[in-house]
Amino acid sequence: MRKKHKLSGIYLAVLLLVMYLPIVMVVIFSFNESKLTASFTGFSLKWYETLWHDRDIKEALFNSILLGVISCAISAVIGTLGAVGMARADYKTKGMMEYLSTVPIMIPEIILGMVFLAFFSLLNLPFGMTTLVIAHTTFCIPYIFMMVKARLVGIDRSLEEAARDLGASQIRTFFDITLPLIMPAVLSGSLLAFAMSFDDVVISIFVNGPRLNTLPVKVYTQLKTGVTPEINALCTIILAAIVLVLGISSLVQKRQERRRGELSER
Amino acid sequence: MEKKKRSGLFLTVAPLYIFTLVFVAGPLLYMIALSFATNSDGWGTLWKFTLENYKKIADPVYLKSFSQSFQLAFTSTICITLLGYPFGYFMAKQSAKWKKRIMLLIMVPFWTSSLIRMYGWIILLQAKGVFNTLLVKLGIIEEPLKILYSYPAVVIGMIYALLPFMVLSVYSSVEKMDWSLVEAARDLGASRAKAFLTITLKLTLPGLLTGVILSFVPSMGLFFIADILGGNKIVLVGSVIQDQLTRGSNWPFAAALAVVLMVLTSIMIYLYRKITHVKDLEGFF
Amino acid sequence: MNDIRHLQETPADSAVADAGKETLLELKGISKSFGTTDVLKDIDLSIERGEFITFLGASGCGKTTTLRIIAGLEMPDKGQVILEGRDVTMLEPHQRDVNTVFQNYALFPHMNVEANIGYGLRIRKVPKNEIREKVKKMLDLVQLSGYEKRMPSELSGGQKQRVAIARSLINSPKLLLLDEPLGALDLKLRRAMQTELKRLQKKLGITFLYITHDQEEAINMSDRIVVMRDGQFEQIGTPDEIYNRPKTSYVADFVGNANIISGVVEHIGEELTDIRVNNCLITAGTADGLKKGGRAVVAVRRENIKVCRECKKGLPAVITDKSFNAGQLHMAFKLEDGREVVASHYGIDTDLTVDQKVCVGWEPQHAVFVDLEDTQEA
Numbered sequence: 001m002r003k004k005h006k007l008s009g010i011y012l013a014v015l016l017l018v019m020y021l022p023i024v025m026v027v028i029f030s031f032n033e034s035k036l037t038a039s040f041t042g043f044s045l046k047w048y049e050t051l052w053h054d055r056d057i058k059e060a061l062f063n064s065i066l067l068g069v070i071s072c073a074i075s076a077v078i079g080t081l082g083a084v085g086m087a088r089a090d091y092k093t094k095g096m097m098e099y100l101s102t103v104p105i106m107i108p109e110i111i112l113g114m115v116f117l118a119f120f121s122l123l124n125l126p127f128g129m130t131t132l133v134i135a136h137t138t139f140c141i142p143y144i145f146m147m148v149k150a151r152l153v154g155i156d157r158s159l160e161e162a163a164r165d166l167g168a169s170q171i172r173t174f175f176d177i178t179l180p181l182i183m184p185a186v187l188s189g190s191l192l193a194f195a196m197s198f199d200d201v202v203i204s205i206f207v208n209g210p211r212l213n214t215l216p217v218k219v220y221t222q223l224k225t226g227v228t229p230e231i232n233a234l235c236t237i238i239l240a241a242i243v244l245v246l247g248i249s250s251l252v253q254k255r256q257e258r259r260r261g262e263l264s265e266r
Numbered sequence: 267m268e269k270k271k272r273s274g275l276f277l278t279v280a281p282l283y284i285f286t287l288v289f290v291a292g293p294l295l296y297m298i299a300l301s302f303a304t305n306s307d308g309w310g311t312l313w314k315f316t317l318e319n320y321k322k323i324a325d326p327v328y329l330k331s332f333s334q335s336f337q338l339a340f341t342s343t344i345c346i347t348l349l350g351y352p353f354g355y356f357m358a359k360q361s362a363k364w365k366k367r368i369m370l371l372i373m374v375p376f377w378t379s380s381l382i383r384m385y386g387w388i389i390l391l392q393a394k395g396v397f398n399t400l401l402v403k404l405g406i407i408e409e410p411l412k413i414l415y416s417y418p419a420v421v422i423g424m425i426y427a428l429l430p431f432m433v434l435s436v437y438s439s440v441e442k443m444d445w446s447l448v449e450a451a452r453d454l455g456a457s458r459a460k461a462f463l464t465i466t467l468k469l470t471l472p473g474l475l476t477g478v479i480l481s482f483v484p485s486m487g488l489f490f491i492a493d494i495l496g497g498n499k500i501v502l503v504g505s506v507i508q509d510q511l512t513r514g515s516n517w518p519f520a521a522a523l524a525v526v527l528m529v530l531t532s533i534m535i536y537l538y539r540k541i542t543h544v545k546d547l548e549g550f551f
Numbered sequence: 552m553n554d555i556r557h558l559q560e561t562p563a564d565s566a567v568a569d570a571g572k573e574t575l576l577e578l579k580g581i582s583k584s585f586g587t588t589d590v591l592k593d594i595d596l597s598i599e600r601g602e603f604i605t606f607l608g609a610s611g612c613g614k615t616t617t618l619r620i621i622a623g624l625e626m627p628d629k630g631q632v633i634l635e636g637r638d639v640t641m642l643e644p645h646q647r648d649v650n651t652v653f654q655n656y657a658l659f660p661h662m663n664v665e666a667n668i669g670y671g672l673r674i675r676k677v678p679k680n681e682i683r684e685k686v687k688k689m690l691d692l693v694q695l696s697g698y699e700k701r702m703p704s705e706l707s708g709g710q711k712q713r714v715a716i717a718r719s720l721i722n723s724p725k726l727l728l729l730d731e732p733l734g735a736l737d738l739k740l741r742r743a744m745q746t747e748l749k750r751l752q753k754k755l756g757i758t759f760l761y762i763t764h765d766q767e768e769a770i771n772m773s774d775r776i777v778v779m780r781d782g783q784f785e786q787i788g789t790p791d792e793i794y795n796r797p798k799t800s801y802v803a804d805f806v807g808n809a810n811i812i813s814g815v816v817e818h819i820g821e822e823l824t825d826i827r828v829n830n831c832l833i834t835a836g837t838a839d840g841l842k843k844g845g846r847a848v849v850a851v852r853r854e855n856i857k858v859c860r861e862c863k864k865g866l867p868a869v870i871t872d873k874s875f876n877a878g879q880l881h882m883a884f885k886l887e888d889g890r891e892v893v894a895s896h897y898g899i900d901t902d903l904t905v906d907q908k909v910c911v912g913w914e915p916q917h918a919v920f921v922d923l924e925d926t927q928e929a
Contacts, residue, residue, distance in 0.1 A: 008356035015353055016371055019426070022386025023375060025396065029389055037389045039399070082282030089275045093283075101286040103294070106479075107531055108487025110504040111297075111524045114511055118300055118521065119293035138289050141282070161624050162657035164644040166671035166722065176670075180661045195376045201490055202504075206511070219381040223494050227385060235382040242377045246370065 023239065030232035037229070051230040051237075060218040061234070067129065067214060068197040071136035072144075072190045078137070079144030080186050084178060087152045102146065104139040112139065113206035120207060127209025135207045136200065140193035147189035151182045294528075301521035311517055319522035328506060328523070335502045336530075338492070339485040342424035346432045346481045349425065351474060354436025355466075358443075369437075372430050380427055384494050387426065391419060415497035423491040428484060432477035439473025440466075479538050483531050503527050575600040575758050576621065576726055581630035583616055590616045592782045594630070598726070598760065603752050605761045605769040608779035609805070614762045617779075618728050621760065622651045634725065645674075650719035651728040655735065656711045658703040664690070664714050665699040671722040689717040692751070709740050716748075720755065729761045733768065745771050766806045770794060778802050800921045803850030810856065810892045811921070812866075813848040816841055823915055829887045831866050835918035848922045855917035856894035858882070858909050860902075865912030868892060870905050884911055 029037050033044040051057060082101070086094055104112055116135045125131055159181070163173040179186075201216040208217055219231055301319055304312040322328065357368050375383060390397050391414040398410035413419050443466065451461040467474075489504030503523060510520035576598040583591040590613045598604055606614040619625040621632055623644035632640045639647050650671070658667050668689055669682040677685075690696050693713040703711060712732060719727055729748075733741045749772050752759045763769055769776050770790040778785040778793060778801075786798045797803035800811040814828035819841055823834050826847050835849050859865065868884035871891075875881070882903065884892045892911055903909065 008352075008359065011352060012356050012360075012368060015349065016368070019372075019375060019429075022383050022390055022426070023378065025386040025389040026382055037392070037395070039394070078281045078285055081278040085275050085278030085282075089279075091279070097279075097283060097286060100290055101282060103290055106483065106535055107528050108483060108504065110487035110489060110507055111528050114507055114520055114524050115293040115297045117511060118517060119289075119296050122296060134289055137285070141285070145282070156655065156657060158653045158655060158657040159659060161622075161644070162651070162653055162718075163659070163670070165622055165624070165649075165651045166718065167645040167674040168670075169643070169645055172674065177659060198377070199380050201381060202487060205508075216379055216381055219379060219385075220490060223381060223385060231382060231385065235378055238378050239374070242374055246374070 023235075026232045027236045027239065029229060030236045032229060032232075035229060047229040047233040048237075050228070051233045054230060056213070057215075057218060057230065057234060060213040060215045063129070063212060064198055064215040067132050067136060068194045070133050071140050071197050072194045074133070074137045075140035075144050075193055076186055076190050079141045079189065080148050080179075080182065082141075083145050083148035083152060084174070084182070087149065102142040105142045109139075109200070109202040113203040116203065117206040127207055128212050131207040131209065132204060132212070132214070135203050136197045139200075139203070140197055143193040143196065144186065144189035147185040147192070148182050151185035155181050297521045297524055300518055301525045303518045303521075305516045305518045316518075319519045320526075322519055323522060323526060331501050331503050331506045332526075334500055335486055335504070338420065338424065338500065338502065339482050342421055342428065342485050343478055343482045345421060345425050346429050347474070347478060350429050350432030350477060350481075351436050353429075354433045354473070354477075355440050355470075357433065357437050358440035372433060376430060381490070381494075383426070384423055384491065387419070387423060387495065388414060391422075414495065415499065417496070417500065420492050420496040420500055423495040424481075424485050424488065427488065427491060428481040431480035435473045435477040435480060436470060437473075439470045439476075443469050475538050475541065479535060482534060486527060486531060573600045574598070575635060576760075577631075577633040578617070578621070579631040579633065581617070581620060581627045581632070583613075583620065583625065583627050583629075590782050591620075591627070594782075594784065596777065596784070596787070598758060601756050601758055602774045603749070603759045603761065603772055604775045604777065605763060605773035606777050606779055607763060607766060607769040607806070608785075609764055612779040613782040614779050615730055618651070618730055618760065618762055621726070622649055622728055623647050624651075648725040649728060650722055650724040650726075651730065652715050652719050652732045654730045654732070656703075656715040658706075658711055658714055658718075660703050662703075663699065664695070664701050664703070664706070667703065667714055668718045668721055670718065675722075685721055686717075689721045692720075692754075693717045693747075708736055709744065712736065712744060716751070720751070720757065723755075724757065726758045726760060729759060731762055731764070733763075741768070748772060770806075776806075778805065780805075796919060797850055797921055798923070800848055800850060803852075803919065803921050807850070807852045808893075809850040809852045809919075811848060811850055812890075812892070812918075813846060816843050816845050816847045819843055828866060832864065833866065833912070833918070834864070834915045835920065836915055838920040838923060840923045841920070847920060849918040850921045851913045851918050853881075853893050853895040855913050856892060857912050857914075858884075858894060858903065859912065860909055865910040866892075868909055868911050870903055870907050870909060873903065873905055884909070886911075 025037075028040065030047055031043050031045070032040050033042040033046070086098065091097075112135070116131070120127065120131050120134075155178070159177055160173050163177045164170070168176060199216060200214075201220050204214045204217050205220065208214060213221075215234075222228070222231060300311065302315050302317070304314040304316045304318070306312045323332075357365060360368065389395055392398075393410045393412065393414070395414075397413070398407075401407045402410060447469070448461050448465050451465045452458070456464065486502075487504045489502050489508060492500045492502050493505065507520045507523050507527075510516045510523065514520075574597045578594055578596045581591055581594040582589070594617065606617065608614045616625060620627050623639070623642055623646070627640065630640070631638055634647060634649065659670070662670070665683070665686050668686045672682045672685060686699065687696070690698060693716060695710060695713050695717070698706070698710070698714075703714070706714065716729075716732070732748075733744050736744060745768060748759070748761075761769075761772065770793070773790055775787065776790055776793045777787045780801055786793060786802045788796075793802060793806050797807060797809070800809075803809040804811060812828060812833070814826040814833065816824060817827045817832060818825040819837065822837060824837050824841060824847070825832050825834055826849070827833075833849075835847075841847060857865075866886055868886050870882055871885050872883040873880070879895045879897055882894045882896075884894070886892060894911065
């Protein structure tokens with residue numbers, strides 16, 4: 001039994017290691033002196049310096065973050081409200097709408113990209129941030145909608161009834177009871193949606209327009225034409241930022257748990 | 267009163283309804299319409315009904331792109347299943363502390379750019395890259411292997427990009443499982459393997475199939491992986507559509523290709539729902 | 552608005568028919584159906600201020616629906632809910648001076664005990680320090696002082712129950728609705744909470760409308776019991792009336808676990824009535840509405856069944872089962888026509904064995920006529 005446990009642990013470790021191998025490569029070569037990635041010729045921070053002076057990449061990064069935040073915010077509102085409303089009422093169109101709203105993540109991205117390119121041209125919308133936000137919002141909504149919907153199933157309806165019974169209006173009930181309870185789902189859905197938006201190449205490439213680059217689009221063009229190691233440097237920085245955020249959030253969580261533990265001891 | 271309540275509720279779903287109708291249903295219908303339109307020789311589309319676009323797909327060049335896409339998607343999905351199911355299964359059997367840690371380790375790469383991670387594979391696999399240098403130095407091979415810009419490289423890229431989806435869906439459906447059922451089966455005389463096949467696998471099937479859908483469907487469209495890691499050797503439907511939209515500027519034909527692709531993937535999802543009897547992608551959400 | 556108080560006569564069938572009492576709540580012709588099932592069928596009831604009234608019935612009889620209609624969580628298809636003379640049928644739950652204690656407590660999991668109890672007052676924009684004071688008093692009242700900062704997940708079932716009750720009571724509702732509040736507690740705790748609830752109700756003078764399927768709970772706590780069946784009221788009365796003078800065989804069976812025996816009226820005397828059952832004569836008291844040659848149904852509670860070996864006056868029967876449980880001997884008998892009679896006595900009677908032929912009987916005053924209006928058999 002113990003031996004089997006060990007074997008499964010080894011399997012997990014090996015696969016995770018392989019998962020991180022390319023990331024480790026990227027991090028290592030971000031400190032490489034040479035432009036070539038064939039061998040490590042010496043430690044250098046020059047790619048970080050070039051990155052600092054590269055306005056194009058910084059702009060692309062800024063665009064990507066902005067795009068992710070706006071799309072996520074809009075999707076969070078639309079998706080959450082939609083999930084709450086659908087869970088509470090029985091519309092004849094409910095099933096169809098639910099299916100339709102999740103179509104964007106059920107079909108290959110390329111279709112969505114092409115469809116938006118054609119549709120926005122039809123509407124004569126100028127390609128740029130607006131078109132990007134619309135396109136990203138369509139595929140961000142399903143993540144949040146489905147997460148919130150799953151969470152709502154686990155919430156006792158009588159909690160909302162109790163609040164209404166104690167004198168809260170429907171709107172007050174939503175903000176006092178429902179929203180705090182589904183917040184974890186809204187947050188994790190939004191995080192997932194942001195990750196998807198931040199990483200999207202296929203759809204962005206069709207709707208970004210000639211003058212606006214998101215980070216993935218920028219990296220894609222570089223990969224096709226020739227990569228400079230500053231991309232490695234950028235990836236390393238992003239990775240460091242994520243690890244930092246995760247570290248802080250787990251610290252905060254631990255402290256909260258400790259405080260709660262002290263309370264219940266009293 | 268009831269009416270007022272209902273209209274209040276409708277306000278909450280209205281944004282979703284409107285957004286979905288305008289920006290999901292609208293574009294999709296437009297695409298279908300476009301696929302029956304005629305491509306003008308110059309720039310633009312003539313609104314004259316034709317089936318030419320669909321007939322054109324029968325051309326061996328394009329049929330080949332479909333078959334290549336499906337082949338690649340099948341190969342990748344099988345590899346992802348074989349690698350991902352045990353991963354999700356073992357992960358769910360770890361202690362709570364380790365579960366959390368492994369989950370975090372899976373999620374972190376999600377947040378970095380997948381393109382840059384693909385680039386990491388290029389660094390690893392290129393002719394004079396780390397992998398080949400290591401093998402040559404160890405004396406396992408004499409000449410560097412040409413892995414990059416080949417079919418296996420594309421499969422590796424696909425697996426790498428989509429494995430987390432499989433792992434997470436299997437994990438959450440194994441998590442939900444009632445282990446006493448397996449114990450009961452063992453108690454009733456089933457061998458370890460038999461208990462796994464008849465109980466565990468059956469009960470985690472929805473999660474497994476969700477993982478299959480979540481890897482199969484995107485792999486039909488992730489043309490950039492084939493682009494970056496496969497050179498120009500593998501032409502997928504995605505690449506053809508992109509090509510028709512940009513260089514060829516034959517939008518109706520691109521639309522027809524997209525419609526066919528969508529129908530094929532929809533059939534997959536329909537079959538998935540028929541088999542598992544679940545509406546949502548269970549396990550993942 | 553609240554000062555308008557209607558003095559009204561209570562319906563004649565009410566045990567506390569007393570013109571001096573105030574009516575707090577009135578249900579008038581309430582009907583409700585879900586889909587094709589009629590859950591409530593034209594219900595009328597009036598509840599006095601300060602009384603402890605219990606709705607007793609098996610699950611699915613419509614008692615919870617009635618409560619939800621009073622709370623405003625459900626709209627009736629027909630009829631009116633009148634609270635202190637004011638029609639509140641169409642008002643939202645938060646517009647009524649009625650609070651509910653939910654079956655599963657429904658404590659807000661993301662708020663601590665203090666925030667849970669103070670929720671209603673916060674909604675009414677009561678100043679913070681006043682809320683804190685009132686919550687403290689309320690916690691004293693339910694004997695949970697010092698638990699302010701606990702989260703619901705850190706409470707036991709009984710404690711959760713107390714918090715839920717405190718959360719409702721702090722709003723000093725005109726009427727407190729309790730939907731099987733003790734259902735999830737174990738027997739010992741349930742007994743303790745019964746006493747506690749009764750104490751609270753007396754101390755605060757708030758009208759309680761209590762829902763349960765447990766006859767013991769209903770009899771222990773209530774001033775009045777409403778027995779419900781299939782969306783209608785079967786009988787309304789004091790615990791004594793319901794237990795000792797059931798009007799229908801359903802009530803006799805559900806509340807008193809009584810044996811229901813039917814026969815034909817043979818002779819109506821001054822004080823005694825002879826009834827023929829299976830060619831044997833049994834005696835009971837008298838009642839209005841009996842007709843010679845007509846059908847009569849009597850209910851005899853288990854503890855009043857007497858067993859004798861020789862058959863003089865009584866029904867011949869065969870013992871089919873005998874078991875000892877909780878200090879009582881339970882015996883089941885089969886009558887000649889196949890119907891079952893059950894008896895319970897204290898002590899162990901070793902003389903009687905299964906398959907033995909005996910006679911079952913009872914004192915005439917222990918046989919209560921039920922189902923007088925209709926001739927249907929139980």
